[in-house]
Amino acid sequence: MKTMERRSTCPINFSVEIFGDKWMLLILRDLMFNGKNSFLEFRASAEKISSAVLTEKLNMLVDEGIVSKVVSPKNASKFLYLITDKGIELVPVMVEVLDWGSKYNPNGGPKPLLTQVRQNKKKAITELxxxxxxxxxxxxxx
Structure with missing residues (x-):
């Protein structure tokens, strides 16, 4: 595992250095909420991340221990990216980002997960x- 050189020991800085761009949050969204776990599935997302950027971000998530990279049991030439317990601890944060974004996005209509979150956030987080x-x-x- 590579270790990233940090600018400071501040916990906010630590988090920003990992999640400080849109691609990381969108990859986590796809892992957590959309059931995606392969390179091609991430590439098919509406935001159109480039292959080079996706590779860089997935490697960083693996290096940070937030995602693990495993060989697909169905296809030995394909890798799957699975969220680790460390990554699963981010679910409450991502749910809050989802909830906040849907509240202020005029086009962010209700989705099944969002409906669950609004009915009982704690239960929705635990179930996810x-x-x-x-x-x-x-x-x-x-």
Missing amino acids: QEKLRSERQSYGLD
């Missing part, structure tokens, strides 16, 4: 974290 852990276990991880 359990689902992500279960997915990891289905690949023989954890």
Whole structure:
């Protein structure tokens, strides 16, 4: 695992150095909320991330221990990216970003997850974290 040289020991700086651009949050969104876990699935997202940027960001998430990279059990030439427990701890943060964005985005209509969040945020977060852990276990991880 590579270690990134940090500008300071500030916890906010630490977080910004990992998540300080749109691509990281969108990759996490796709992992957590959209069930995506392959390079091609991430590339197919509406925001059209380039292959080079996606490779860089996925490698950084792997290096930080937020995502693990495993060989697909269905295709040995394909890798899957699965969120780790460290990444699963980010679910409450991502749910808050989702909730805030939908509140102030005039085109951000209700989605099933958003409806769950608005009905019972704590329960929605717990269920999403359990689902992500279960997915990891289905690949023989954890």
